[in-house]
Amino acid sequence: MSHSLRPTAIIGNWKMNKTIAEAKTYVFELTPLMRHSRKYVGLAVPFTMIASAAEAAKGTSIAIGAQNASDAEEGAFTGEISSSMVKEAGASFVILGHSERRQLFHENNALINRKLFRALAADLKVVLCIGETKEERDKGETEKVLCNQLSGCLEGVTALQMANLMIAYEPVWAIGTGKVATPESVQVVHHFCRDQIASQWGQHTAEHQIIQYGGSVKPENAAALLEQPDVDGLLIGGASLSLASFSKFIDLK
């Protein structure tokens, strides 16, 4: 399988960090660095920054996204924000199913599946996060967990809709811990995921499916990860907060 079917996707996940002013400056400074890049470059920013970041990114190829969205369209859901709202604010994608959402906010595959349909209906691309915990890995359950997450979160999704979706494999034990998974072990998992996608949606869909890796990605370990044939991009938390470090990912071949 060749990389050439799939653009490299580099997405920064700012989590709950930065101010509106910082977001604008970041996007303005990132813009000239994008000129020769053929990668898909996105920033998943806090809700309050979407509009200003999207405004700053106008006319560039930088995609601005949200880190979550509701499974409801509108109504009495105090504190929630819908996919249509983030789309209206200027987001073009949304991260769903991040392990912090799953663990801290008790999101399960069925809820993520409902959110995913709302997001696709609002014309947002979806970055669907999956990944096993350390305990699950130690018990040899990695493939079973990923299989359940993929089938649960993607239930009812058509091959056509898969084109608006990126998968991000983020082993929970690697997120924010400095413990990056080895490129070889990431390749094995990505290949497994691609096989699962092929068995459900066919070879063509699988070959075009972008599968990113996330979890303690740094400029120093990124190249070896991206060299793996089934690693099509990176979802970057901590190392996306400084532009000096994020820009290094854009420069990688």
Ligand code: PGA
């Ligand atoms: P990290 O986070 O790069 O800080 O490990 C990745 C993520 O949570 O998406």
